[in-house]
Amino acid sequence: MTQEVRAAGAVLWRVAAGVTEVALVHRPRYDDWSLPKGKLDPGETIAEAAVREVREETGFEAVLGRYLTRTSYPVSARNGSGTVPKTVDYFSAEAVSGEFAANDEVDELRWLDPSAAEKLLTRPADVHVLRAFCQLPVGLSTLVLVRHAKAGKRDEWTGDDDLRPLSEAGLRQANALRRVLALFRPDRVLSAPRLRCVQTVHGVAEDLGAEVRHEPLLSEEGYWPDPVLGVARLLAVAGDCGTPVVCSQGGVIPDLVSALADRDGVELPAARGGVVPSKKGSFWVLSFRARTADDGPVLLAADYYPSALPTPSPSHP
Structure with missing residues (x-):
């Protein structure tokens, strides 16, 4: 039986000087710019995983808002035999406190307006998530x-x-x-x-x-x-x-x-x-x-x- 890999993440946002900014993280392991996300721990809901992963990767505490979308793609199986499906569920999440510090997974964080963020994102799937976020205003x-x-x-x-x-x-x-x-x-x-x-x-x-x-x-x-x-x-x-x-x-x-x-x-x-x-x-x-x-x-x-x-x-x- 194929075991699906479950993960969750968020478009982490804030308003600075009247401008909406979203957080992108750089992962040196993959040398990519992405939205904060990660795998669910055993017994964890996607909502809990999203908030935890945001905290671990960015240093910020987040308040969840609306659900955005799900992305799916294949990843290598742990036993090395082929691939298994991976799904990532994303939320809109407001940064309410915290401060970034480089860690084992992320060495840089950038706050960017959505237009600039879209240009920096490495993967098209993350662009799709960001566009889902931009369909409605922040501060709902x-x-x-x-x-x-x-x-x-x-x-x-x-x-x-x-x-x-x-x-x-x-x-x-x-x-x-x-x-x-x-x-x-x-x-x-x-x-x-x-x-x-x-x-x-x-x-x-x-x-x-x-x-x-x-x-x-x-x-x-x-x-x-x-x-x-x-x-x-x-x-x-x-x-x-x-x-x-x-x-x-x-x-x-x-x-x-x-x-x-x-x-x-x-x-x-x-x-x-x-x-x-x-x-x-x-x-x-x-x-x-x-x-x-x-x-x-x-x-x-x-x-x-x-x-x-x-x-x-x-x-x-």
Whole structure:
């Protein structure tokens, strides 16, 4: 059986003197200029690998934004018999702190505007990634919309359904979400007022030293009497700056995401039967153009992560 090599990386960006710059690294082993990237460690998600590799190769801490694209190419097999496929998943990532120091893998880093960076990149595949990054502006605001983790079967719970707790599998999903969502640097946590929803994101709030705020309009009972009001509430949350994490239910998320995408002309990932996906323990990373004096937040990208556990790359158009 052919073993695929998995890797992840990022277009690391910053704004300096009003100009967007991206980081390119020079690897003496290959004598090339590339985007920071590297292989996944065992049990690591692509998001975790991207942030770790950026830190190791550039010295900078990064905050993840939208998913960009995947590149694929053959590499030599370890046993020397032919080649195996290698895939690299890329994110947009903002540099928030740090300083470059030459290391075993990288001996030079350059901050360049995208046009100059494209000319310096050695491989066409990296140019493709950079162009995907340039399709949207930097500085988008992020809202992470989570479906609650597994909580057993509704018909097997004899108590108040609002109080149905996470199962053992759900607790594992919640722990994975706690770890992965931190890479997006959330600053507040909101949830439908259901125990399973609150439990799913409690760890995220705990890491922030904050409480989980209840959002009744984003529960199934609160949303469906007036979906327009529910959409407006999510947009208000998105427009309050920062990076909120919002946990809701499977009866709400597909309609909510579809409504936003239809309103703002965003193509969503293809789903079986045309239904917007929303598995238990999954999440959407919604990227908005920030609110202006004349306009509210506008959805520009939507990426679906079927799990916070190690999985294939997120779904995107």
